[in-house]
Amino acid sequence: MNDVGSHAELDPRRALPFSKAVLPVLRNPQLRKNVAHAIDVIQAKRARLVAEKTDWQALRTAASAIRAHALENLGAYLEQFEERCTAAGGTVHWAADADEARRIILDLLRHEKASEVIKIKTMTSAEIQLNPFLEANGVSAFETDLAEIILQLGEQEPSHIVVPALHVNRSQVREIFARRMGLKNLSDDPKELTNAARTYLRQKFLSIPTAISGANFLIAETGSVAVVESEGNGRMCLTLPRTMITLAGIEKVLPRFQDLEVMLQLLARSATGERMNPYTSLWTGVTAGDGPQSFHVVLLDNGRSSILAKPKQRQTLKCIRCAACMNACPVYRQTGGHPYGSVYPGPIGAILTPQLMQMKFAQSLPYASSLCGACYEVCPVKINIPEVLLELRAQVVNQERRERDRFFDPMYVGLRIANLLFAKAWLFHAAQRLGRIGLGLFTRKDGWIHSLPSIGAKWTQTRDLRGLPDESFHEWWAKRGPQPDKEAK
Amino acid sequence: MSAPLQSRQQILKRIRAATLDCAQDPAMRAEAYAALPRAYTRHGQLSAEARLKLIIERLREYDAEVVESTPAELPSAIKAQLAASGRHCFVAPEGLSGEWLAEGFDWKIDRNLATAEIEQAKGVVTAASCGIADSGTIVLHHSAAEGRRVATLLPDWHLIILRASQVVETLPEYFDRCQQHPGLITWISGPSATADIEMTRIKGVHGPRFLHVILVRDESLTAKNDEETNPDLRLAEAGSTKVR
Numbered sequence: 126m127n128d129v130g131s132h133a134e135l136d137p138r139r140a141l142p143f144s145k146a147v148l149p150v151l152r153n154p155q156l157r158k159n160v161a162h163a164i165d166v167i168q169a170k171r172a173r174l175v176a177e178k179t180d181w182q183a184l185r186t187a188a189s190a191i192r193a194h195a196l197e198n199l200g201a202y203l204e205q206f207e208e209r210c211t212a213a214g215g216t217v218h219w220a221a222d223a224d225e226a227r228r229i230i231l232d233l234l235r236h237e238k239a240s241e242v243i244k245i246k247t248m249t250s251a252e253i254q255l256n257p258f259l260e261a262n263g264v265s266a267f268e269t270d271l272a273e274i275i276l277q278l279g280e281q282e283p284s285h286i287v288v289p290a291l292h293v294n295r296s297q298v299r300e301i302f303a304r305r306m307g308l309k310n311l312s313d314d315p316k317e318l319t320n321a322a323r324t325y326l327r328q329k330f331l332s333i334p335t336a337i338s339g340a341n342f343l344i345a346e347t348g349s350v351a352v353v354e355s356e357g358n359g360r361m362c363l364t365l366p367r368t369m370i371t372l373a374g375i376e377k378v379l380p381r382f383q384d385l386e387v388m389l390q391l392l393a394r395s396a397t398g399e400r401m402n403p404y405t406s407l408w409t410g411v412t413a414g415d416g417p418q419s420f421h422v423v424l425l426d427n428g429r430s431s432i433l434a435k436p437k438q439r440q441t442l443k444c445i446r447c448a449a450c451m452n453a454c455p456v457y458r459q460t461g462g463h464p465y466g467s468v469y470p471g472p473i474g475a476i477l478t479p480q481l482m483q484m485k486f487a488q489s490l491p492y493a494s495s496l497c498g499a500c501y502e503v504c505p506v507k508i509n510i511p512e513v514l515l516e517l518r519a520q521v522v523n524q525e526r527r528e529r530d531r532f533f534d535p536m537y538v539g540l541r542i543a544n545l546l547f548a549k550a551w552l553f554h555a556a557q558r559l560g561r562i563g564l565g566l567f568t569r570k571d572g573w574i575h576s577l578p579s580i581g582a583k584w585t586q587t588r589d590l591r592g593l594p595d596e597s598f599h600e601w602w603a604k605r606g607p608q609p610d611k612e613a614k
Numbered sequence: 615m616s617a618p619l620q621s622r623q624q625i626l627k628r629i630r631a632a633t634l635d636c637a638q639d640p641a642m643r644a645e646a647y648a649a650l651p652r653a654y655t656r657h658g659q660l661s662a663e664a665r666l667k668l669i670i671e672r673l674r675e676y677d678a679e680v681v682e683s684t685p686a687e688l689p690s691a692i693k694a695q696l697a698a699s700g701r702h703c704f705v706a707p708e709g710l711s712g713e714w715l716a717e718g719f720d721w722k723i724d725r726n727l728a729t730a731e732i733e734q735a736k737g738v739v740t741a742a743s744c745g746i747a748d749s750g751t752i753v754l755h756h757s758a759a760e761g762r763r764v765a766t767l768l769p770d771w772h773l774i775i776l777r778a779s780q781v782v783e784t785l786p787e788y789f790d791r792c793q794q795h796p797g798l799i800t801w802i803s804g805p806s807a808t809a810d811i812e813m814t815r816i817k818g819v820h821g822p823r824f825l826h827v828i829l830v831r832d833e834s835l836t837a838k839n840d841e842e843t844n845p846d847l848r849l850a851e852a853g854s855t856k857v858r
Contacts, residue, residue, distance in 0.1 A: 159812075162812065162813070163812065163813045166812075166813035167813060179655070180653070180654040180655040183651075183652075183653040183654040183655075184654045186651050186653065187650065187651055187652050187653070187654055190650045190651050191650055194646060194647060194650060196633070197633055197636040197638070197646075198633070198636075198638055198643050198646075199629050199633060200626050200629040200630045200633065201638075201640070201643060203626070203629070204626070213797065219621045219622040219625050220621060221621045221624055221625055225621060269820075270810070271808045271810040271811070271819060272810040275810070275811075288809070288810055288813070290810060290811075291810075291813070294811075294812055295811050295812055298811055315811040315812065315814045315816050316816050318811055319808060319811070319816045319818075319819055322819065323818075323819055323820060326820065327820075330820070331729065331730070331733065346795075347795050347797075349795075349797070355806070355807050355808055355809070355819075356806055356807070356808045356819035356820050356821070357767065357806035357819055357820035357821025357822075358819065358820045360763065360767050360800070360820070360821055361767065361820050361821075363763070364763040364764045364767055365729060365764065375625065375629070380647055381647075382789075382792075382795050383789045385789070386785050386786045386788070386789040387652075387654065389785060389801070390654075390749075390785055393749075397809065399676075399803070400672065400748070400749040400750060400751075400803065401746075401749035401750070401751045401801065401803035402803065403676070403802065403803050403804050403805065403806055403807050403821070404800065404801070404802060404803075404806070404821060405799075405800070405801040406763075406799070406800050406801075407798070407799040407800075408797065408798055409795075409797035409798070410797070412756075412797055412798055414726060414762065415756060415762045415763055415764070415798060416762075416763055416764070416798075424625070426625045426628070430625060430628035430629050430632050431628070431632070433629060433632035433633060434628075434631065434632035436635055
């Protein structure tokens with residue numbers, strides 16, 4: 126029963142294409158039920174709170190413009206952040222890729238002689254696969270967010286960026302906690318499970334002097350960092366340790382403190398359907414007598430600057446990681462997050478992951494969408510995800526065209542032939558007549574084609590095809606001849 | 615040049631090259647920033663009375679306990695809350711007003727108390743900097759009366775004294791009042807909670823499991839008579855006796 130996604134591969138370099146990775150999920154009714162339940166609850170809460178906000182669209186417009194402006198001036202704002210953060214007693218590090226970020230963090234931990242570290246949920250650290258790297262180098266990393274504990278103790282992978290364990294239900298959590306915390310008499314009451322996690326972590330909070338966090342926002346104007354959370358595990362990690370290391374993508378910067386008045390109104394409502402999440406913390410370098418006295422920020426590029434270089438795709442980086450797009454996505458609702466083969470699933474993952482991989486991996490993801498546009502509609506920073514999906518699809522097609530011996534590619538040959546036929550009316554009509562005879566052989570009495578041979582089977586295996594009508598519109602029109610003008614009477 | 619410095623240069627160079635199409639000098643950047651669309655609601659429309667009603671309703675919706683009090687009755691209101699909590703040992707920030715420290719309880723004044731000592735206390739009483747009615751949020755700037763972050767975090771029971779004059783309706787109104795940027799801020803909306811197991815909201819994970827608020831109807835509210843924010847009522851003065 127504990128097979129819920131435990132074998133998910135979230136490294137895009139090794140993950141199966143979406144259409145293949147999705148098959149085990151589609152055969153797992155329990156997982157699909159768990160995902161659908163969680164999604165329905167969030168969606169209903171979000172819809173209610175968005176509806177009560179009369180200036181929602183104005184907030185989206187402002188947020189979109191602020192994020193776009195921050196990205197267009199990213200260099201200047203990052204330098205300003207670095208200057209102000211440093212002035213407040215923080216240290217800023219720059220990591221060009223995942224490997225460098227991991228090494229910077231390990232060096233900092235070694236300097237602290239840390240063999241253990243507590244962590245606030247950060248998808249960016251999952252992106253650079255920090256935990257396995259630290260384990261391999263003798264540092265135990267303890268996740269402190271409830272969902273992350275469930276995943277870490279259950280040896281599972283996240284399937285959502287806000288509620289990473291939404292694919293696991295309460296009895297599965299009970300089984301994991303009972304086994305890993307040695308609590309035989311634990312019930313599956315969420316309250317009791319939550320209390321078990323509280324007790325499990327309390328000593329770790331009080332005894333481990335080094336913490337790692339992500340960042341929701343970096344404020345250029347003040348050099349501050351903001352972290353948005355619910356449980357208080359974030360506040361524990363930000364307050365109790367001696368040393369704090371924050372890993373943040375370079376795109377996370379906001380120009381001014383006041384910009385939070387827009388972002389904080391959108392983020393919680395979009396993410397969890399709350400007017401405001403229970404806790405948001407902001408800190409600026411180090412404060413004497415309060416919290417960690419040693420503070421480091423690691424700014425991570427890892428492919429982001431190459432996304433920035435493409436004006437149409439740049440909007441991908443506006444993302445504030447609220448996950449509204451995956452909650453709204455009809456594909457995600459059916460599949461959950463694992464088949465996306467990345468720590469960033471859903472529509473945003475479908476555009477972010479292949480770009481972070483420089484289009485060398487995860488090329489199947491731009492196709493993991495029906496292009497219905499629900500993601501764009503809910504996005505609080507108005508990322509036009511369908512537009513970017515189409516752009517990426519075009520790039521994938523162009524890549525394949527270059528890489529393959531194209532005249533053996535049925536799709537390429539087919540489209541070239543169609544191109545020829547559609548260019549001349551007489552050729553088109555001839556093809557229609559020929560097609561009518563050819564397809565007529567397969568058309569049943571009900572007017573439908575139920576099965577085709579060879580590559581045509583790819584269509585008819587999953588759906589029927591309408592047979593061609595006996596007469597085309599052109600033929601019917603020509604036969605009909607001139608008609609008396611009824612309107613003129 | 616050392617490797618880290620190289621990465622800094624390399625990343626900034628890549629970013630500059632990537633944003634050549636929209637390169638701006640500082641003056642243009644400031645102008646572009648000022649021109650960003652901000653058509654969202656800045657100022658609330660509610661009367662002072664309705665604003666207070668809203669924050670109470672929103673706080674309660676997220677499982678915070680709220681009672682009202684007048685300035686004169688505040689010490690006895692605090693005492694009643696402490697007694698009703700069934701707890702005895704409380705942390706008080708160094709700058710907390712002396713008359714709030716009700717007799718008959720064990721007070722630990724936080725002059726850099728050790729974490730273990732704070733952990734043993736059963737509750738904490740603090741002032742606040744602002745209340746935001748729209749989202750039921752209380753903002754701490756961790757001044758001397760609001761306490762160090764650790765003091766407002768480890769005790770399981772948190773009583774916040776919020777003055778009516780500190781309550782704004784919208785989040786932008788809070789930012790308008792926040793003229794000087796405080797280095798530390800905690801926005802609190804209800805007690806610690808999680809919905810990580812089947813999206814069932816469970817109160818109390820790691821932060822205080824019990825959040826109590828005394829809303830003090832201070833004089834300035836009637837004096838203000840629903841006018842725009844009184845410039846004399848800056849947060850620092852309203853929230854605490856002194857700012858660290």
